[in-house]
Amino acid sequence: MTGRLQLCLAGVLCVLAVGISCWLCLPPAACAGKTTLIEQVDVQVGAEKNLPEPVRQRMEKSVAVIAGQLLEGRKLTEVGQARADYAGIIQQVFDKVLVGYTVSRVAVDVQDGSGTARVQVFLVPWQDTIQKVRVDVSVEGMPKVAEALLQQDVSGMEEVFQSSLQGLPVAAADWSNGLLKKQVAAFLQERAPEFKADFDVQVAADTRVKVVLYPLLPVVRTVDLSMRSDTVLNAGLLTKRQKMQSAVDGLIGLPVPFVERHRQEFEHYLADVLNGDADFRRWSVDTQVALTPGEQMKVMSRSDSDIYRVRLEGWADVGNSWGNQHDTSLKARLHLGRMLSERSELFSQLDFYPQSVKWDWDVGYRYALPSGTWAGVRYDLRNDYFKVDVLQPISRKWLLRYEYRELEHHSEYGIRYKLHDFLSLEYAVDSRGSWLRFIGYF
Incomplete structure (x- = not known):
């Protein structure tokens, strides 16, 4: 037993010695028997x-x-x-x-x-190669102004096709099909993400590519047009409404984000529709347009003149007992003015009273003080006396008014609130009492 035990111990020691020698002298991969694989x-x-x-x-x-x-x-x-x-x-x-x-x-x-x-x-x-690549980009169903803007956005698209096709063997064009779709999609995502493209490649030595761009949803579906003015007759704008309506209707079908991205250009385009009108040029009327992009888009135009002031107003007093007695509770006022400068105006003013079928005709001058207060004097040609008025804007909608009439030695005060572009409400006070006045702008 002792001899066998000694023999076994000697064998174990030999194995350990060989293992230790391998571990000390050989690389780890060799010791482990590891084989490198292609990864x-x-x-x-x-x-x-x-x-x-x-x-x-x-x-x-x-x-x-x-x-x-x-x-x-x-x-x-x-x-x-x-x-x-x-x-x-x-x-x-x-x-x-x-x-x-x-x-x-x-x-x-x-x-x-x-x-x-x-x-x-x-x-x-192979020998036959693509020598030239011509790209034609078209847009369907868009007004010229929108097409021009989109063409600017996608300028350089021909380089996408030229880089993948030019120099390529004609027979190898199929290699570029899937690649071109990805490249065109990436190009549009960067330059005009509101559109998608379909294209047809006619492969030859002189290759022609036809690209058609289509809008993506959401698109403009309706347009609500409002036309306003503070210095010319709102009724006069109605004669130009059809021209403006045709222009804004041309924006229907455009992608809403595209209109938002080019809002300033579209606003200038619509303003030029009216600014180019012969009547507007004659009266020195300048139009500014504001767009609110959306599927139900809103368009607001304001057309005003820096030289002329033409206004037609209708006044109706409620609770004015003295005015009812003298048939002056209803009045139509026509104001014709010429700006001498940014602060001064020379004007003529005609008041017509339909209840009594009589009229007053004033000529006057009004000046704007640095504080924003307008002070004016008028002369009544029919009754031969002077009138003085002061207008003090408080905000865009609120206005204080004072008027003195020399003939009657009469003062009238009022505070006016502009409900919207066509109607204001005024609370008026004089020595005879107080009343409400509705003022409509035509």
């Missing part, structure tokens, strides 16, 4: 000429799939020893699916311990 394949595709960069990148992905199926997971030493055979297989497979080029040579290379195989593919292009 990654790098591919390079090249040609002396006529290989556009986007097409080259797509070919490299195709070769990477072929080489990956063939090489990944195999032993590094095995691939290194049979690299010529693997290169021949890759060349045969890729050459069968390749059109427009011939695979002249394939090289497979491995580096010890890296786990990476490098595959190089060399191509020879």
